[in-house]
Amino acid sequence: MGNTVILDNGASMIKVNTVDYEEPRVIPNAIIRGRTDRRNYVGDQVEQCTDFSSLYYRLPFERGFLTNWDVERTIWNRVFDNVLQTEPKESRLLITEPCFNLANIQEAYDQMIFEEYEFASCYRTIAPELCTFNDVALLFGDRPGSIPDCALIVDSGYSFTHIVPFFKGRPVSKAIRRINVGGKLLTNQLKEIVSFRYYDMMEETHIINQVKEECCYVSQDVYGDLDICKKPYQKNSIVQEYVLPDYINTYRGHVRPKQTRQAAMSRQQQDAEQILTMNNERFMIPEILMHPSDIGIQQAGLAEAITQSVNACEPEMHGLLYSNIVLVGGNTLFEGYCERITNDLQMMVPSEYDVRVAQPPSPTDYAWAGGQRFVALSSKSDLQKKFVQRREYLEYGSEICRRKFGTL
Template identity: 45%
Template sequence: MYISTLMITEPYFNFTSIQESMNEILFEEYQFQAALRINAGSLSAHRYFHENSQELCCIVVDSGFSFTHIVPYCRGKKMKDGICRINVGGKLLTNHLKEIISYRQLHVMDETHVINQVKEDVCYVSQDFYNDMHTAQLKGEDNTVMRDYVLPDFSSIKKGFCKPREEMNFTGKYKSGEQILRLANERFAVPEMLFHPSDIGIQEMGIPEALVNSINNMPEEMQPHFYKNIVLTGGNTLFPGFRDRVYKEVRSLAPTDFQVSVVQPPNPISYPWEGGKLLAENPDFDEMVVTREDYEENGHFICEEKFDI
């Protein structure tokens, strides 16, 4: 059995050499009958417009493993002048957390998978950074930010977990053989990099600033439509408090007479996949793909023309 048609996602502004290599692999090596190369954000926008057919514009925040993209779409087409990339993604956050823990408590530089799990289990986006920082410095039970995380030993404890607050021992170490990480300001200081990359020396805008900057690059009459259709996708948007913080900061930067609405889908990770599923069922889908016959006749040129990546 072989798959006749393939839809594959790639980053924005991918290198031409990579695109051409991908065309060759798809059509020459794997012999697909037809293929579509597309951006994940375009699939998310397709899903959003399918649910909100009355809307003409939306702006997609795609914050994933390697970086964060902010991309405006109008009538299903991406507006290239407004695309903004921030070089902060889940990988950077995990690596930064590894460095902090290794410096303060325990050498975990080789434990990427475990620390990634710690990040997903205990980190959150602060709504008031300085107030949380003050709380994280308090002693004992007054420190409501502090959490103890039990690391896995892969025999009796297969997966790490956060100790319930009532079971935490504020006076000293635990008697059992559990290996504990005690986390305080790391919990919110790590996700804060998405909002202030300059905290660790990356001279770029945070997500709310980049959103406003991207919208400001759009025609004036379209700007109100983008502000009320901000769509969050990607794994980093799952941090508790992420959506509220984006809304609060964009609201403070946007013109007061514009409505601001930030939409977080139930599953922001699979949202582009759902868009791809809808697109594949679209009657116009056959017009969007490049067939092997097209490729053999016209080469890379036909892919460049049709895919508009």
């Protein structure tokens, strides 16, 4: 058996590498077409792009499910042939899929992996389950290596946010909760607000996503921050000016230091820079995660959904779940995200429970790291039991995958 490829196949980003490496390669899970050069950039080729205005994205995922296999095949070809330079026939594959994945899509996964790429063996699971193979106790300052009986993974990614409780390493299916809010919705919402208030940027997904990542934060006091936003510019500690790239002199936007505003105005706006003023948008966009009803999504916010998930488990598990909450996914990178969830939970959870919320240093790579640890700590016989061999698939079809991998 050759190497083991760990592929965390996210709807926005692919985290992939062989198990021998310490960190994954992070690659856009998209084919991106440039406006000026009319070139298609597949996955990591987007690094060669010099003009990110009005990019056209072709995504394999739609509403959180892998539906466009032609696009995904092209991206995987690029990953296996050029990025990893690995031979699938001599490798085993550990791959993630979405929670509540549809049966026909699961069969398409198996067909693509075993028939198209001919991997020697495969294990397909959800990203939150891989997270539990990490040393979760270390995040809370507990004794390293101690494995908690219960853990609750909050995975807030591109398409959805999932709350997944685990008992002895297995997800509690009846208690999994999904919020239909992810990074894509937040970016689209910011595009609409900016286009309504300032410039028409409905086609500028890449730029607005950068603005979101650099300017937005999770407020600890929404009404207090809204009051600050009403103050004059010099007394407003929240407002920021984001300098948009022109793709001639600058290729990436940046937040302009506030004290330079008067100097910039006196120099004719520094050669007519295009400025995007970010005021209450900075915290009201991530606030959708906490209150989806603000934009008409009739679902619970993050803290409330966590309590619903815990309450759906057996009563004796509640205390352990509340004391082992791990935040992962791209939205975890918002400043103040962990603190806000902790504060909101402490107001909702009965006082006899100890609420502990932690996020790993690299929350977007945590599932990949868990997969690496799972392979490294498993014996050869354990891997043999977990992974489906290609000869088994050719004999029994996707039925053997359903039996070995299980379904939520």
